[in-house]
Amino acid sequence: MSSEHTVVIGAGMAGLLTAAVIGAIGRPVIVLEQDQHGGGPVPRGGVPQGRQPHVLLHRGLRVIEELLPGLRAQLVAAGGVPLDTGDLAWLGERGWAPFGTPAFELVSATRPLVEHLVRRRVAELPGVELRGNARVRGLSRTTTGPGGGWLVECFDAPPVRAGLVVDASGRSSRLPDWLARWGIEEPATTVVDAGFGYAGQMYAAPSDHLGRVAGIVMLPVPGGAPAGGVALPVEGGRWLVAAVGAGDHRPPRDQAGFDAFLARLRDPALADFTRSARALGDITVHRRTHNVRRRYDRVPHWPGGLLAVGDALCAFNPVYGQGITVAATQALLLRQTLTAGARPGWERRLMRRLHRAADLPWAIATGEDLRHTGDNPASGVDALFGRWSGEVDRLAAHGNLRAQRAMDRVYHLVGSPAGLLHPALLTAAVRGRLLGLPAPSPRPPLATGSAWPDRADAEKVPGNPPPPP
Numbered sequence: 001m002s003s004e005h006t007v008v009i010g011a012g013m014a015g016l017l018t019a020a021v022i023g024a025i026g027r028p029v030i031v032l033e034q035d036q037h038g039g040g041p042v043p044r045g046g047v048p049q050g051r052q053p054h055v056l057l058h059r060g061l062r063v064i065e066e067l068l069p070g071l072r073a074q075l076v077a078a079g080g081v082p083l084d085t086g087d088l089a090w091l092g093e094r095g096w097a098p099f100g101t102p103a104f105e106l107v108s109a110t111r112p113l114v115e116h117l118v119r120r121r122v123a124e125l126p127g128v129e130l131r132g133n134a135r136v137r138g139l140s141r142t143t144t145g146p147g148g149g150w151l152v153e154c155f156d157a158p159p160v161r162a163g164l165v166v167d168a169s170g171r172s173s174r175l176p177d178w179l180a181r182w183g184i185e186e187p188a189t190t191v192v193d194a195g196f197g198y199a200g201q202m203y204a205a206p207s208d209h210l211g212r213v214a215g216i217v218m219l220p221v222p223g224g225a226p227a228g229g230v231a232l233p234v235e236g237g238r239w240l241v242a243a244v245g246a247g248d249h250r251p252p253r254d255q256a257g258f259d260a261f262l263a264r265l266r267d268p269a270l271a272d273f274t275r276s277a278r279a280l281g282d283i284t285v286h287r288r289t290h291n292v293r294r295r296y297d298r299v300p301h302w303p304g305g306l307l308a309v310g311d312a313l314c315a316f317n318p319v320y321g322q323g324i325t326v327a328a329t330q331a332l333l334l335r336q337t338l339t340a341g342a343r344p345g346w347e348r349r350l351m352r353r354l355h356r357a358a359d360l361p362w363a364i365a366t367g368e369d370l371r372h373t374g375d376n377p378a379s380g381v382d383a384l385f386g387r388w389s390g391e392v393d394r395l396a397a398h399g400n401l402r403a404q405r406a407m408d409r410v411y412h413l414v415g416s417p418a419g420l421l422h423p424a425l426l427t428a429a430v431r432g433r434l435l436g437l438p439a440p441s442p443r444p445p446l447a448t449g450s451a452w453p454d455r456a457d458a459e460k461v462p463g464n465p466p467p468p469p
């Protein structure tokens with residue numbers, strides 16, 4: 001084993017996508033994972049969040065396709081459900097989003113299926129070794145080999161020598177403790193915790209169970225009762241339903257409590273859904289949802305041959321569905337750096353870029369969560385931006401498709417927030433304040449709701465762009 005090896009710690013989504021990049025450029029890489037490798041698409045202990053819904057934002061789908069071409073088709077072939085976000089019944093803070101006009105593609109699947117397919121592709125790459133039952137307990141510096149390197153120490157498994165170590169061990173990463181042994185300062189760490197909890201349950205129902213409606217999303221609204229949920233079709237003729245709430249409004253694990261929680265939401269759509277489908281298995285809860293960001297990029301004397309990616313670097317409140325997309329974007333940045341030819345000090349420069357990839361999602365997640373906790377936004381600019389986003393959201397809830405698409409582009413991390421400042425949106429907001437807004441977007445055609453008017457009605461709203469062909 002030479003110090004030319006890369007060792008990746010953790011075979012979650014960030015670790016696998018990192019290994020995909022390193023393996024694809026022909027470098028040897030060993031992925032050390034505390035769980036056993038090789039199981040099928042089933043939940044596993046090291047990823048306790050795996051039983052909850054995992055949405056792959058549109059940017060994430062595109063980036064993973066770029067890293068592993070053909071993966072989207074494999075996901076669909078394995079039962080992942082392609083859907084258009086414009087066909088989701090989406091209840092935001094200010095009302096229903098416009099329904100029924102094309103927006104962004106998603107492929108809805110369980111987290112174990114997505115991870116299984118990615119793992120299978122990564123395992124096929126020459127030079128990649130996935131080593132299970134290998135729980136890392138620390139790092140030692142070694143001076144042998146060209147330029148020195150690391151000895152990665154495991155519980156119950158032999159140590160592994162590496163020239164580059166990538167920590168992808170998730171939210172519970174122990175990297176700060178491991179580095180403290182070498183006198184390396186702890187990174188400044190920011191935590192924003194709105195105290196969200198999930199309760200998830202699988203249901204049997206075909207993917208067209210809701211007719212034209214592809215799925216249901218009800219966002220928790222700050223103040224009052226911050227509670228919401230989702231129902232999304234996944235592989236195997238199933239739907240994954242999750243109840244989500246913060247603080248005293250976190251959903252319980254028992255069936256009666258879960259049903260009562262859904263029945264108390266702002267709209268009966270999710271309760272109606274669960275009544276019309278057959279529950280499968282138990283309810284699982286998950287409550288580790290705080291945002292946490294470790295500023296390794298600001299640690300003085302950052303050692304060579306070391307990176308941190310994914311949740312180990314920056315983890316988000318999962319309500320916004322960003323974690324996998326950020327991990328994928330970071331893998332793409334690693335590929336750019338390695339293929340450009342790494343010059344001395346590249347690790348530190350790359351760590352800065354990896355952090356920058358987390359800037360926007362961090363601003364979205366913490367900006368919203370600070371509204372839930374009642375704390376002040378991080379800066380005056382954030383406060384102003386938050387107020388303007390609310391204004392754009394209000395336009396969208398009143399049928400303005402341009403506003404809706406601008407919000408979607410930011411939400412799916414495919415566009416910059418500057419898109420929210422389009423002059424047509426400024427004009428529509430002023431006009432709305434002076435003359436009043438058009439009628440709110442109607443409730444989508446859910447089984448118990450009012451009928452959805454023709455698409456032509458949505459196109460009559462002033463300021464709406466023409467529909468895509």
Ligand SMILES: Cc1cc2nc3c(=O)[nH]c(=O)nc-3n(C[C@H](O)[C@H](O)[C@H](O)COP(=O)(O)OP(=O)(O)OC[C@H]3O[C@@H](n4cnc5c(N)ncnc54)[C@H](O)[C@@H]3O)c2cc1C
Nearest residue numbers: 010012013014034046049054055136170310311318323324
């Ligand atoms: C409830 C919930 C819902 C979520 N929903 C979404 C969503 O809708 N969309 C989305 O994009 N993201 C979502 N996420 C976030 C997503 O799970 C992560 O951001 C994403 O998986 C990237 O994580 P990761 O690979 O860094 O860590 P993880 O996926 O947590 O993987 C870490 C891996 O490291 C292994 N490991 C840990 N310690 C060691 C060690 N010492 N030695 C060896 N191996 C180790 C673990 O076993 C695990 O395999 C959700 C998270 C939660 C909690």
